[in-house]
Structure formats: structure tokens, C-alpha cells
Amino acid sequence: MRFSLQVNYAVCGLFDLAYNGGGEPVQVRVIGDRQQVPTRYLEQIFQRLRRAGLVAGKRGPGGGYVLAQSAAEITLQQVVEAVEGPVGTSGIVDSAESSGVAGRPEFIWSDLASRFSSVLESVSLADLCQQAARQGVPRLSLPVSDYQI
Known part of the structure; x- marks a missing residue:
């Protein structure tokens, strides 16, 4: 199954918030960097994530x-659905090609989609963060402001 670039960016952005954010608000520009x-593209994705209740914005x-x-509560399934809608068989088989062909076991594709959906549901952002920490991925700090009084 293939995921769009939007899903890839959404997972990267949410991972960054979870792994590097420390619970503090992080600007999309910083995450993008x-x-x-690209910041403009990421901002559009974060609007979808906000509407899905996965992130909250502070002005x-x-x-x-x-x-x-x-x-721990945010799963990859939620991220995919926030960006692309429900996970189905569309990425597994082209239903237009296979519909109406006698003897084709269509149940295989729906079963695969269901299993794939279960895998996505079982992986959380916390799981990704734990795996990154085990692999020694460095935590990136927020840029230091050059504002002086």
C-alpha cells in the first residue's frame, strides 16, 4: 500500500511535535525546517490535523x-484518515479493473485492507518516539530567539 506525500509529511510533522516539542507550542515553520x-504545504496539512482533533493551535x-x-493516543490510522479519509482497498487494488470478473476473490483485498488498518491502528506516535529513542535519533531543540531587552 502506498501513502501520499501528505500522509508522509503529516506523520513527520506529528512525530516532530511528539519527539521534539516537549509539550510547548511549535510553529509550523520550525517543524518544516x-x-x-515546505512550510506552506505543512500548514495545509496541519489544518486538516487540527480539524481532526489531533493538534491544537495557539495564536x-x-x-x-x-x-x-x-x-500514546494518536495512531497512524487517525493520521491517515485525517489527511486522506478512511483507509480502504483503493491503494491495494483498482476496483474498476477487478469488478465483475467471475471467480475473482474480492474478499482477499478487503481482508488485506482490514489487516493493514489494524496495523495502522496499533502504532501510536509514542511508539514511533520510543523507537526513535532506541535508535539514537537526536532530539532537536527549538531555535533560540535572538530577541533581547
Whole structure:
């Protein structure tokens, strides 16, 4: 199964918030710089994530995005559905090609989609963070402001 670039960027952005954010609001520009994702594109994705209740935005100085739930509660399934809608068989088989062909076991594809959906549901952002820590992925700090009084 293939995921769109939007899903890839959404997972990277949420991982960055969970792994590097420390519970503080992080601007999309900072996430984009750290994950090498175009800021404009990432902002559109974060709007979808906000509408899905996965992130919350804070406006004004010191504003940005935070996770709206704990990293353990946000699954890859939720991320995919926030960006692309429900996971189905569309990425597994082209139903237009296979519909109406006698003897084709269509149940195989729906079963595979169901199993794949279960895998996505079983992996949380916290799982990704734990795996990153085990592999020694460095935590990236927020840029230091050059504002002086």
C-alpha cells in the first residue's frame, strides 16, 4: 500500500511535535525546517490535523501547534484518515479493473485492507518516539530567539 506525500509529511510533522516539542507550542515553520518540508504545504496539512482533533493551535507570540491528545493516543490510522479519509482497498487494488470478473476473490483485498488498518491502528506516535529513542535519533531543540531587552 502506498501513502501520499501528505500522509508522509503529516506523520513527520506529528512525530516532530511528539519527539521534539516537549509539550510547548511549535510553529509550523520550525517543524518544516527540522523535517525539511515546505512550510506552506505543512500548514495545509496541519489544518486538516487540527480539524481532526489531533493538534491544537495557539495564536500570538509563542504560538504554534501542540498535540491535542497524548502521543500514546494518536495512531497512524487517525493520521491517515485525517489527511486522506478512511483507509480502504483503493491503494491495494483498482476496483474498476477487478469488478465483475467471475471467480475473482474480492474478499482477499478487503481482508488485506482490514489487516493493514489494524496495523495502522496499533502504532501510536509514542511508539514511533520510543523507537526513535532506541535508535539514537537526536532530539532537536527549538531555535533560540535572538530577541533581547
